[in-house]
Amino acid sequence: METQQHISRQYNQELESVKSKVLKMGGMVEDQVEKSISALIEQNSELAKEVAESDYKINKIEVEIDESCAQLIAKRQPAAGDLRLIIAIIKVITDLERIGDEAEKIGRYTQKLTSMKDEVNMYAELSRLGDKVITILRDALDAFARMDVEQAIRIAGTDRQIDEEFERVSRILVTHMMENPRNIKTMLHVIWCARALERIGDHAQNVCEYVVYLVKGQDVRHMELE
């Protein structure tokens, strides 16, 4: 019995350790996204470079967590509930890694933008979109950390606001392009950044859906969340 408890304590520790690695990865991703948005809006080429070159750290931790999950399953043969947690983690970190990729892309586009000569001055238009994306990402990670299904459902619903904001920004950028066709190439880079932000919102929504799946055991991934 004591051995049993000992094994179970060790198992819980391992499970907690994986969970805290996921939260650490979430923090790194959030940090990258924030920096990429600042770099873009302030046209800070150094910060953009930093973001573009730090993505490998996120990739590395994803691989580590996958490995830990596989080991945990093999060694501990977790029961249904824990298994669902582990599968949700494997899915969540895939989305986190993709968010890191999008932040990296924003960093790369920003580096190109700072080296282009066109004066576009449209970056402030992206700040509201950036704010909304940071908020949904932070809230999604928080819902995951606390396994808060109510919050997860609420947040997943706000992804639509991001799509609307993206549409608003697109319209402004298209109008600018029509008026200044010489800047089209530059403006396309700005649009790619807006697109990357919108994608980050989609991935944050996926994280929320995994929280619901995890807690409710019900797969809401492809249902309307409202």
Added chain:
Amino acid sequence: METQQHISRQYNQELESVKSKVLKMGGMVEDQVEKSISALIEQNSELAKEVAESDYKINKIEVEIDESCAQLIAKRQPAAGDLRLIIAIIKVITDLERIGDEAEKIGRYTQKLTSMKDEVNMYAELSRLGDKVITILRDALDAFARMDVEQAIRIAGTDRQIDEEFERVSRILVTHMMENPRNIKTMLHVIWCARALERIGDHAQNVCEYVVYLVKGQDVRHMELE
């Protein structure tokens, strides 16, 4: 011993059944991508509508496979090698589902494009990109089906050709936009389609990387494959 063999036979059947579901899903995804490209290039609004409205089938099968994987782990407590297969499957189907999403987007954009009045006639420019994407996707699924790590490595390397073709198409579209600024809004929809095709190539590359991970036990996901 007989029971043991019986269990092991049943287990193998279950594992094979999951694998064949993944291949079925792969076939559905390939079909959706082919249709979306035809719809785009031929500006066929009916086919576009069909693609846009069939994605739920792919989503459904993803959820089913996830569920089968969870059950298989819980019931059979697979050993290291099989576990790696199951984790690779969970990752692969996430990419397949996202490929389905991109095909759906191409369907939606095409529906919009067919209802727009601008005469852009740039669709033939996308056919080479479409062909390359179909090829990489088909080869990736084939490498997965046969667990052919050599092929997987070779294919993953061809993703760069898709990026180059995307760049070529982008340049043509940008030139067209600069010459015909009134068509910018329409052209952006064409560019979104090209972007979606490029993303499908990225996801196909991910599938190849999971095959290598699976067979070699080595994670090449974030390394250069050459």
